[in-house]
Amino acid sequence: MFAEFLQYLFSGLTAGSTYALVALGFTIIYNASHIINFAQGEFLMIGGLGSVMLMQYGLPMPLAIVAAIVLAVLAGILIEKLAIERAATNDIVPLIIITIGASLFLRGGAQFFWGKSIHALPAFTGNTPINIAGATILPQSLWVLGIGAVVVCLLAWFFTRTLTGKAMLAVSHNPNAARLVGINPRFILMLSFALAGALGAVAGAVAAPITLTVYDVGVMLGLKGFVAAVLGGLGSPLGAVAGGLLLGIMEAFTAGYISSEYKDAVPFVIVLLVLFFMPSGLFGSRATERV
Amino acid sequence: MSTAEPLLRIRGLHTRYGAVTALRDIDLDVAQGELVALVGANGAGKTTLLNTLSGIHPHSQGEIHFDGEEISRLKAQKRVARGITQVPEGRQVFGPMSVADNLALGAYVRGRGAAVDRDIDWVYELFPILAEKRRQAAGMLSGGQQQMLAIGRALMARPRLLLLDEPSMGLAPLLIEEIFEIVRNLNADGITILLVEQNAAGALAIADRGFVLETGEITVSGTGRELADHPEVRRAYLGISDVPATENEQDK
Numbered sequence: 001m002f003a004e005f006l007q008y009l010f011s012g013l014t015a016g017s018t019y020a021l022v023a024l025g026f027t028i029i030y031n032a033s034h035i036i037n038f039a040q041g042e043f044l045m046i047g048g049l050g051s052v053m054l055m056q057y058g059l060p061m062p063l064a065i066v067a068a069i070v071l072a073v074l075a076g077i078l079i080e081k082l083a084i085e086r087a088a089t090n091d092i093v094p095l096i097i098i099t100i101g102a103s104l105f106l107r108g109g110a111q112f113f114w115g116k117s118i119h120a121l122p123a124f125t126g127n128t129p130i131n132i133a134g135a136t137i138l139p140q141s142l143w144v145l146g147i148g149a150v151v152v153c154l155l156a157w158f159f160t161r162t163l164t165g166k167a168m169l170a171v172s173h174n175p176n177a178a179r180l181v182g183i184n185p186r187f188i189l190m191l192s193f194a195l196a197g198a199l200g201a202v203a204g205a206v207a208a209p210i211t212l213t214v215y216d217v218g219v220m221l222g223l224k225g226f227v228a229a230v231l232g233g234l235g236s237p238l239g240a241v242a243g244g245l246l247l248g249i250m251e252a253f254t255a256g257y258i259s260s261e262y263k264d265a266v267p268f269v270i271v272l273l274v275l276f277f278m279p280s281g282l283f284g285s286r287a288t289e290r291v
Numbered sequence: 292m293s294t295a296e297p298l299l300r301i302r303g304l305h306t307r308y309g310a311v312t313a314l315r316d317i318d319l320d321v322a323q324g325e326l327v328a329l330v331g332a333n334g335a336g337k338t339t340l341l342n343t344l345s346g347i348h349p350h351s352q353g354e355i356h357f358d359g360e361e362i363s364r365l366k367a368q369k370r371v372a373r374g375i376t377q378v379p380e381g382r383q384v385f386g387p388m389s390v391a392d393n394l395a396l397g398a399y400v401r402g403r404g405a406a407v408d409r410d411i412d413w414v415y416e417l418f419p420i421l422a423e424k425r426r427q428a429a430g431m432l433s434g435g436q437q438q439m440l441a442i443g444r445a446l447m448a449r450p451r452l453l454l455l456d457e458p459s460m461g462l463a464p465l466l467i468e469e470i471f472e473i474v475r476n477l478n479a480d481g482i483t484i485l486l487v488e489q490n491a492a493g494a495l496a497i498a499d500r501g502f503v504l505e506t507g508e509i510t511v512s513g514t515g516r517e518l519a520d521h522p523e524v525r526r527a528y529l530g531i532s533d534v535p536a537t538e539n540e541q542d543k
Contacts, residue, residue, distance in 0.1 A: 163395060163403055170385050170396050177383035179347055181444065182371030182400035 003134030008256040009249065010132075014141040014210065016248020017148030018044075021203035022225025023232065023240035024155065025196035031172035031235055032185075032192035035095045039079060039103035041222020042110075043200025046072040048213030049110060051205045052119040061122065069201040075106060076197025080190045103218070110215040121208035140209045147206050151199065152241055159237070168192065172235070220264070227267040231274050233281030242282055296359055298323045298483050299344075299452055304353035306336075306343045313339040315507045317353070321452065321485055326478040328498035328515065330491040330528055336507040337487040338380050341454045344485075345377045346370045357452070372400045374451030378458060382441040386430025390421050393429050393440055397447030407447070414443040417473075435466040442473065452483045459490045471497055491528035495519045503528070 022040055029037045050068030055061055079102045084095055124143050129136035159165040171178040171188045179185060204213065204221075211217070228247045232239025247267060255263040274281060299321040306314040313336045321327045331337050342348040344355065346367035355363040362370055385393050394414055398407045415422035418439040424432060429440055438458055445453060455474060459467040467490065475497045478484050488494035495501050498515035503524060511521055518524050 163399065166388070166392055166396055167399055169388060173385045173387060174383050176347065177379055177385065178396075179367045180345060180371070180377045180379055180383075181396050182368040182448065183396075184366070184368045 004256070006133055006135035008252045010135060010137045010141060012249035012252030013245060014144050014207075014248070015251060016228075016245035017144050018203045018207045018211070018221065018244075019225050019228040019247050020241045020244025021148060021151060021199050022221060023228035023244045024152075024237060025199040026226055026229040027235060027237055027240045028168070028199070029189075029192045029196050030229075032168060032189050033084075033095070034092050035084070035099065036226070037079075037193070037196060038096065038099045038222065038226075039075075039106060040196060040200055040225060041218025041220070042103045042106040043072045043076065043197045043218070044204030044207075044221050045110060045213065045215060045218035046075060046106070046197075047201030047204025048121060048208035048211075048217060049114055049119060049204075049215060050201070051208060052121050052213060053114050055121075061124075065205045068205060069198055072197040072201030072204075073194045074197075076193035076195075077190055080193040084189065084193075085186060103222070107216055107218065114215060116215060118212050118214040119208075120212050121205065123209040124206075138210065140206075144206050144210070147202065151202060155199075155237065164191070224267045227271045230271055231281055233284030236281070236283040239281055239283030246282075295323070296356075297321055298325075298358055299485070300354075300356040301344075302354045302356075304340075304343065304355065305351045306339055306348060307351050308339075313507050314343065314350075317509060319502060319509065321483060324478075324481060324483055325499045326475070326484045326486065326497060328491075328494035328501040328518075329485065329487045329504055330489070330494055330501060330518075330524075331504035332528075333489065334506075335504045337504055338456055339507075340504070341377055341456050341485070341487055344370075344375060344454060368400065371448055374449070375454065376445040376448040376450035376452070377454040378441045378445045378456060380456040380460065382434075382437045384429035384432075384437050384440050384444070387428055389426055390429055390432070390440055391425045393444050394421075394447050397444035398449075400448060410447055410449070414446055417446075418443055435462055435469070438462065438466075438470055439473070442477075446477075446482075450482060452485065453477065455484060455486045457487060457489060459488060459493060467493060491524065492519070495524075 022044060025040045025043065026037060029035055047068050050071050051061070051064045054064035054067050059067060079099070083098045083102055087095060087098055089095065123138070123140040125139045127138065129138055159169055167178065167183045168188050168191065171183060171185055175185060224247065225244070228243040229240050231247060232241070232243025247270065250270065251263050251266045254266050297320040301317055301319040304314055304317040305312065317340065329337055329340065339348060343350050346365060350363050353363070354361055357373060357375060362373065365373070385396065394411050398410065401407055420436055421440055421443055424436065429437065432440060442458070458470050458474065462470065471493050474484060474486060486494050486498065495515045495518050501513065501515050501518040502509050503511040503518065511518060511524060513521065519529065
């Protein structure tokens with residue numbers, strides 16, 4: 001009974017850390033610009049499928065993964081430079097639609113160059129399950145959890161300890177005042193797309209041995225990451241992590257205790273409930289200004 | 292004033308919001324070391340002028356010379372680096388971030404280093420209350436403290452020209468006096484200041500020279516004293532000011 005519970009928890013946390021990293025990507029771009037970047041899932045695909053393909057071209061796995069992450073960062077920067085910046089508008093809706101276009105473009109490109117078949121990246125350190133209190137966990141799940149935790153710590157360090165990180169926060173709190181202290185909003189926006197690309201690609205690469213990867217893997221993962229961000233409260237990094245983990249756990253419990261048929265419905269039921277009853281999410285922005 | 296090139300020279304400046312002209316043919320000089328007050332009613336274009344100088348709002352015509360260089364096409368961040376810094380209307384501190392982080396961001400164009408750390412200590416000396424609250428979220432400070440933080444943040448950029456937008460707005464009379472005192476001291480320390488105020492009496496009392504802006508045009512200009520004595524200015528701006536009567540009488 002407990003072993004079963006633990007088993008679902010492990011698989012929920014594993015999926016949840018992936019959602020958390022995707023949700024953080026949404027959060028960072030949203031904070032810099034209020035844009036919802038619907039190409040976020042495609043960064044995941046580049047990270048996973050890109051690693052597989054680069055290995056097929058002969059690169060060793062660590063190098064292939066690093067190269068795939070670089071590729072996703074470049075994709076993020078190009079989307080911002082060539083599509084978002086060129087649009088020269090501050091209206092959010094057209095910019096969001098541009099990101100949908102970018103996601104279709106990236107998906108189409110992947111399908112064209114890398115094909116339609118499903119691939120698996122080899123597990124980083126073998127497939128021998130580890131037994132914990134009657135439940136088993138794959139070594140790759142530990143990689144997912146560990147790298148997820150490291151990435152979150154690095155981000156926390158970046159946003160609280162570096163001037164550039166603080167500048168990104170400043171833009172999200174007050175873009176006008178940020179310009180007046182000399183922060184270039186275009187640079188911050190480009191940086192946020194680069195960071196989101198890196199986050200997505202890391203998530204895509206570490207999860208690829210478990211979830212498998214294919215040119216359109218980003219559609220579902222991107223949507224689930226978006227739901228996680230909404231659940232946690234759009235704009236809150238803490239909320240993105242909490243929302244991601246919670247979503248993964250709820251999915252796993254639904255699949256385990258009710259039916260795996262309903263697993264993929266969970267995020268969409270949750271997003272409806274959140275939007276109806278708690279539109280600012282778990283950690284959504286509450287006013288701290290005093291006038 | 293001396294015959295030397297003024298620090299800021301504006302000639303024939305026009306700024307528009309779509310089809311509406313917000314500033315019309317503005318000519319304005321600010322000499323090195325001067326404290327110049329720009330008074331006028333709500334909607335006269337005072338904030339638009341400062342935002343045009345800061346590069347937040349594009350100008351449509353005219354020239355802005357800063358220290359001899361034409362800067363009207365420079366981006367906002369470049370102008371901060373040149374030494375033009377604005378303390379915006381309504382303070383606009385980064386609310387959820389700490390006082391210390393707000394000050395560090397004020398020096399964004401300078402980066403980090405020993406000089407910046409020294410300036411943070413200098414700002415804490417100027418405003419001891421900020422040192423006390425350095426770990427607190429800026430949004431939790433009182434209005435007067437937020438104004439001090441906004442000024443401190445601007446000072447962190449080491450401005451040569453400080454643009455102040457309504458620093459007295461929404462503050463209690465005692466605090467207003469304190470803020471004007473701070474502005475005067477900063478000017479005495481050598482910072483050139485362009486002060487925008489609705490509180491005309493307070494601003495003209497400390498200013499070397501003043502300008503009146505009415506619906507986007509400069510209508511009256513002169514020394515601070517001349518403006519304070521000008522019948523039009525007295526009727527339109529000092530009559531409705533909320534400064535105690537004793538201060539107005541000092542001018543006689």
